[in-house]
Amino acid sequence: MSLRSWTNKSLTITLLLLAGLLGGSLYLLSYSLSGNKEAPPQSVIHQVRLAINPLMLYLEQHHDNIGTTEVQTELNRLATQHEIGLAYVQLDGTVTFSSAALSPIAQDNVNRFLRYDMYSGQQSSGLFQIAFPVIDKNSQSQVGNAVYFLPEAKVFPAQSNYRPVLSFVIIALIVLCLALLLIFMKRTIQFHLISPILQLRLHAEAILKGNYEQQPTYASLNEMGELYSMFDQMRTEIMYLSMQRIQQEKAQKELITNISHEIKTPITTIKAYIDSILEGVCSDTDTMLEYIEIMRTHTDKMARLVEDLLLQTLQDLGQITVEPREQYSRDILYKILKPIGHYVRTNELNYIEPEEIPNVLINMDANRIEQVISNLVSNSLKHTSPGDSIRIDVHLEAGMLKVIIADTGSGIRPQDMPFIFERYFRRNPGSDAHRGTGLGLSICKTIIEAHGGTISFTSKHGEGTTFNFTLPLC
The missing domain is CATH 1.10.287.130 (Signal transduction histidine kinase, dimerisation/phosphotransfer (DHp) domain)
Known part of the structure; x- marks a missing residue:
């Protein structure tokens, strides 16, 4: 995997984990701010009705005998069984029954119990109270009020901690994953980025020192x-x-x-x-x-x-300036080759001049071409002996004017052939007879290529060398 791809994936995973962490944190924040202690009113009333239903049913059936020991004993049993306090108040405000768990109720405090909602406040004893009218089944009229005293567990059902705990576990896992991811990223960056760069710096310093x-x-x-x-x-x-x-x-x-x-x-x-x-x-x-x-x-x-x-x-x-101009080849090449023939003969070599020079129009810098031919002939003279021959030929070939300079000298060694046109290269540098500057053939190549032509050679060691170059026609 490439470093760019790895970085993009790691960044995406980190952002997703951070988004999950933010979402879980917001959920826990909203949950803690709400307190989640007050249930909706309908839910509270429903819970209260379920809790007092046995007492309320018995009271409506036996309110006429509320003063008897049997009814009061049963009401106390039901109240104790359901962990509810009960007080029965007549319509005139007389308290005719109070469960055993309740403190004695003064007659002048009866009215404060007649609250028909759950939001009147919690009593000092930690109980919530609510009044329900008692209806006679036969006449369908109110005959009194039943005041119930309920502990908080009866009013507000126990809240589950599942979601907060789950949110906390998820956030903890996200934090752990982030920590592991950061450690992994640190090790990866150290191993795949910082260490290689430090190694490159050492290599760069070595290069600066010439190593x-x-x-x-x-x-x-x-x-x-x-x-x-x-x-x-x-x-x-x-x-x-x-x-x-x-x-x-x-x-x-x-x-x-x-x-x-x-x-x-x-x-x-x-x-x-x-x-x-x-x-x-x-x-x-x-x-x-x-x-x-x-x-x-x-x-x-x-x-x-x-x-x-x-x-x-x-x-x-x-x-190197080459200034070719249009001119006919025969007269120019004749003037160049004539003194060269004399120079070759004075070195006790046989000179074979061209039988005929084609008279065609070419773009040529005569001075530079003379330098090329002179250099090639001088190169042949260095590698020939008295009695050898140098031949120059000129003819047309494939739309080009081709000049050939061949000798029967010592030729070129195979190991030297790839370097013939390189500057400073000299064949047999240890021999005084073949001493030279190593510039001539490199200069020839530069001049010919500036004319738009090519230069090449063929040679066999011990049998001679043939150089040829071409010049394009106009």
Whole structure:
């Protein structure tokens, strides 16, 4: 069950229990305020009539003989049997009978007994009194008054305590359920909310300290479980970014070292040839032109290194500018490939130029495409030996202009293939012969994708590599 569902159900149960508690409390309050001691008038009179009925029946039948010992004895027996006091008063106010349980009644106090309702007040003896007229059966006329003195139990029937006790038991059970529910909620919140949050805090502190190995775990598949899952995903992402940052910093340091090494070598070579020229070692024009050609080669190499470094910086900033414009492909690619062929041949490799360049209209930034082709050819030169060949071909394929650069060099190792286009990646980094910045292919990919094309390669270790990229037609 999710924490939200559990919380909603617990809250609903708590509100229902509180409503029951409030209802029971209101019932007990109303019951206590009413006192529930005074029964309705009809109920009281009915109870009194039932209590005095034997006495009243006997009195109506024998009122003529009220003064005889036999009648008075029977009236005393009935009064004692039914726990009722009785006084018989003539119409002239004479008290002709008073039950044995009653105190003697003075003749001047007779009128105060002639009350025909139950609400005249309780007597000092704790008895309630009520007068009933005695009717003669033959003449159907009143012959006297019977004044009855009844204890409270006879007037007000005993009240049952069932409902108040039941209400109290229900309220007690509700309070007990609320207490158990609150204890359960406290334990649940502690176990499923507070403790997991404290654990997450410890994991967050570990991440802040650079410890990314502690993996947070949570068993339940609820909201907290989802939070733990997202936190662990964040931890993994931060760990990956941290490792990537460390690798990038290491690669940048290696880049600076490599570029320093790469630039130092041509600078040293150029300086040596300049010193030779100044010292007059070159005795003829041919030798001097040869020296100048060597210096130009090394100058071009330094220029490419500086350009790669600049492009890498722009790539980090997301500011590599590609400004394609519509132009025909044949003349532009011919101008780009012609000096490259000469450069390949000067490195003692066979250069196979394209048989024909399609003349189609494409959107192309000529300077950037020249950088791509130069980088790909330079990459081939690093992994070829004298006598190998580099072939460049251009043709149309599936509505795209496709440029192919293939060599018969050492090829790419299978374990290196997934990382070829990543920045700072260098094949055989321990070999001076293959030393490079690791930026060229990454820059090529960025430029080609900015043109809306794709770049890919195929290679077999020891047999050569083929790079190809496409440019969309207008």
